[in-house]
Amino acid sequence: MSDITHHLSLITYMNIVVLVKQTPDTAKLSARLDGLQLSADGGARIVNPWDEYAIEEGLLLQSKYQGKVTALCVGKAEADEALKRAVAMGVNEAILVSDAALSNGDSLATARALAAAIRKIGAVDLIIAGRSSIDGNNAATAVQVAALLNFNLLTYVTKIEGIDLATKTMRAIRAIEAGRETVSSHLPTVISVVKEINSPRYPNFMNIKKAAKAVIPVWSLKDLGLSAAEVTPQVTWSLTLPPGRTAQVELISGSPAEAAKILVDKLMAEKVI
Amino acid sequence: MNVFIWIEQHHGAANTASWEALGAARQLANELGGQLVALIFGDKVADLATQAIQHGADKAIVADDPTLQAFRLQPYAALLVQLLQSHAPHAVIFSASNTGLELSAYVAAKLGVGLAADCIGMAVESGKMMMTRPALVGNLVATVTFNGAAPHLISLRPRVFPMPTTDSSRNGEISAVQVKLSEADITTKIERMEEAAINEVSLTDARIIVSGGRGLGGPENFPLVKALADTLGGALGASRAVVDAGWIPYKHQVGQTGKTVQPDLYIACGISGAIQHLAGMKTSKIIVAINKDPEAPIFKYARYGIVGDVNQYVPALTAEFKQRLGQ
Numbered sequence: 001m002s003d004i005t006h007h008l009s010l011i012t013y014m015n016i017v018v019l020v021k022q023t024p025d026t027a028k029l030s031a032r033l034d035g036l037q038l039s040a041d042g043g044a045r046i047v048n049p050w051d052e053y054a055i056e057e058g059l060l061l062q063s064k065y066q067g068k069v070t071a072l073c074v075g076k077a078e079a080d081e082a083l084k085r086a087v088a089m090g091v092n093e094a095i096l097v098s099d100a101a102l103s104n105g106d107s108l109a110t111a112r113a114l115a116a117a118i119r120k121i122g123a124v125d126l127i128i129a130g131r132s133s134i135d136g137n138n139a140a141t142a143v144q145v146a147a148l149l150n151f152n153l154l155t156y157v158t159k160i161e162g163i164d165l166a167t168k169t170m171r172a173i174r175a176i177e178a179g180r181e182t183v184s185s186h187l188p189t190v191i192s193v194v195k196e197i198n199s200p201r202y203p204n205f206m207n208i209k210k211a212a213k214a215v216i217p218v219w220s221l222k223d224l225g226l227s228a229a230e231v232t233p234q235v236t237w238s239l240t241l242p243p244g245r246t247a248q249v250e251l252i253s254g255s256p257a258e259a260a261k262i263l264v265d266k267l268m269a270e271k272v273i
Numbered sequence: 274m275n276v277f278i279w280i281e282q283h284h285g286a287a288n289t290a291s292w293e294a295l296g297a298a299r300q301l302a303n304e305l306g307g308q309l310v311a312l313i314f315g316d317k318v319a320d321l322a323t324q325a326i327q328h329g330a331d332k333a334i335v336a337d338d339p340t341l342q343a344f345r346l347q348p349y350a351a352l353l354v355q356l357l358q359s360h361a362p363h364a365v366i367f368s369a370s371n372t373g374l375e376l377s378a379y380v381a382a383k384l385g386v387g388l389a390a391d392c393i394g395m396a397v398e399s400g401k402m403m404m405t406r407p408a409l410v411g412n413l414v415a416t417v418t419f420n421g422a423a424p425h426l427i428s429l430r431p432r433v434f435p436m437p438t439t440d441s442s443r444n445g446e447i448s449a450v451q452v453k454l455s456e457a458d459i460t461t462k463i464e465r466m467e468e469a470a471i472n473e474v475s476l477t478d479a480r481i482i483v484s485g486g487r488g489l490g491g492p493e494n495f496p497l498v499k500a501l502a503d504t505l506g507g508a509l510g511a512s513r514a515v516v517d518a519g520w521i522p523y524k525h526q527v528g529q530t531g532k533t534v535q536p537d538l539y540i541a542c543g544i545s546g547a548i549q550h551l552a553g554m555k556t557s558k559i560i561v562a563i564n565k566d567p568e569a570p571i572f573k574y575a576r577y578g579i580v581g582d583v584n585q586y587v588p589a590l591t592a593e594f595k596q597r598l599g600q
């Protein structure tokens with residue numbers, strides 16, 4: 001009997017990795033824009049808002065199927081704050097991949113580091129990412145992790161309908177331009193999630209205490225068996241401020257009917273109708 | 274230095290953004306002194322090859338097979354990787370639709386090459402491609418250059434590049450390519466597809482968007498915004514505040530955590546213009562704002578503004594447009 005239960009517990013155990021990026025807090029950015037004093041890496045930092053949905057989905061799946069949720073981040077030392085947030089939400093483990101050679105990484109370099117870390121974590125069933133990061137906004141990193149690991153990929157997932165750990169299959173609904181697609185996939189699979197999928201929880205008191213005490217392990221490229229050459233960025237980004245807006249708004253006054261008439265004239269003249 | 278363009282299709286029709294991207298790719302091929310080759314994957318899509326040539330491609334390569342009917346990453350990526358390896362183009366252009374973003378990123382990783390996603394500008398300076406794209410929620414502009422080996426993969430934001438003109442007298446070579454994977458090799462299956470309503474204008478493709486925010490006062494007033502959108506044949510947008518409040522479904526959300534849109538006309542009704550909302554719409558060609566607060570940040574980005582109550586001014590606008598458009 002004990003053999004059977006052991007076997008059952010094995011097949012219902014899920015190893016989930018959630019990809020969490022630390023990004024600038026855009027809510028704080030507006031103030032910093034005054035006087036055009038904006039620095040790309042200064043300012044308050046948060047968990048990429050999309051990734052909170054990824055963390056939540058990992059936790060929901062864990063309570064349904066049992067297993068472990070590990071939050072994984074490539075970032076600078078201060079990115080351990082983002083991972084502590086993940087711990088406060090309830091993930092079991094968090095790992096920071098940090099290395100000077102990754103600091104100017106493009107999505108592929110980041111994906112290579114993430115893929116190597118996932119290999120090191122071991123037999124992973126499901127990787128959950130956000131739809132995109134609010135600073136990079138490539139919607140590429142998680143896709144590239146799937147490519148590098150040869151895992152299946154389901155992007156823009158709005159609902160996980162079910163996971164069958166015995167047959168290693170899952171079914172999910174994706175929101176794509178053409179509509180809603182129900183699709184099945186073999187595990188291991190990488191999914192990226194959109195906002196509709198859940199509502200991220202607030203950390204509870206116990207987990208906040210746990211997060212405060214947590215020491216987040218840091219893996220370097222060497223720990224991952226990667227050389228700096230393997231994470232050489234293939235593209236370079238150089239940042240500039242956008243041209244200032246010179247045009248002034250033209251305010252239209254009058255009663256609703258009067259203003260509507262003037263505005264419609266103007267828009268017709270602009271030939272946008 | 275040849276340029277490849279991947280044409281995205283749905284039920285055998287190419288999406289408009291793919292033709293826009295083809296127009297930009299044509300220019301790039303001219304500047305690089307190479308040929309433009311269109312790649313068409315699907316089921317019974319031979320027609321699209323002729324269309325691609327009429328839109329400006331020199332050649333087309335077609336993979337026609339039932340396994341390619343709807344987009345699935347596995348068979349599409351396998352084909353694309355093989356074609357890029359055997360033809361070694363300098364650049365490959367995609368439209369930055371959900372599918373284009375996904376396929377380009379995946380193939381870039383498989384080939385270990387650079388990717389510039391969601392670009393809004395493209396130039397060649399002394400043989401080097403310089404791509405521009407918004408960064409950090411539109412607060413900065415990034416110029417992206419490629420350091421590594423070709424092919425360089427690029428996706429272009431829809432509705433930014435002009436639609437190319439067609440020339441029905443253009444001729445080009447059309448060749449066929451065999452699929453790489455059979456159905457048995459493919460480990461994802463599409464079980465069901467609930468198509469988006471035919472008469473619903475999608476936000477990303479819309480020429481005109483009318484959006485509503487918390488200033489409407491309540492969900493019962495959202496039909497005012499919808500009536501204006503319908504009158505103009507436009508799409509319906511919303512701020513996150515009203516999506517979160519449950520006034521309207523998430524698919525209408527514009528902004529940093531919603532859709533990025535670029536219509537010719539964006540009418541913001543009762544929307545304050547928070548930085549995260551602006552991130553999704555501030556590059557619209559003409560922005561009109563209706564807001565009772567003259568200090569609302571949206572007015573800094575608007576071409577025309579009305580300071581007043583949306584619940585009065587929006588219906589007045591709808592009525593005026595109806596009359597002018599003879600509805």
Ligand SMILES: Cc1cc2nc3c(=O)[nH]c(=O)nc-3n(C[C@H](O)[C@H](O)[C@H](O)COP(=O)(O)OP(=O)(O)OC[C@H]3O[C@@H](n4cnc5c(N)ncnc54)[C@H](O)[C@@H]3O)c2cc1C
Pocket residue numbers: 026027049485486487488489490511512513514515526527528529530531532542543544545546547548549550553563564565566569581582583584
């Ligand atoms: C991480 C993050 C991501 C976000 N992502 C997005 C996003 O993708 N999209 C998005 O939109 N927001 C997003 N937000 C939220 C954003 O910060 C704002 O809270 C939101 O855009 C505000 O919506 P609103 O303009 O409808 O509401 P409010 O800011 O409350 O503005 C309502 C406006 O209506 C005006 N008004 C009130 N009554 C009337 C009336 N009777 N007639 C005319 N005008 C009236 C008011 O003057 C005010 O300007 C995000 C926030 C965060 C922190």
Ligand SMILES: Nc1ncnc2c1ncn2[C@@H]1O[C@H](COP(=O)(O)O)[C@@H](O)[C@H]1O
Pocket residue numbers: 019020021022048050051054072073074075107110114128129130131132133134136137138139140141142
């Ligand atoms: N540095 C990173 N560390 C961990 N996960 C990341 C990192 N960058 C991106 N991701 C994941 O990949 C998703 C897409 O990011 P992006 O390609 O930057 O738009 C994010 O929502 C994260 O889940």
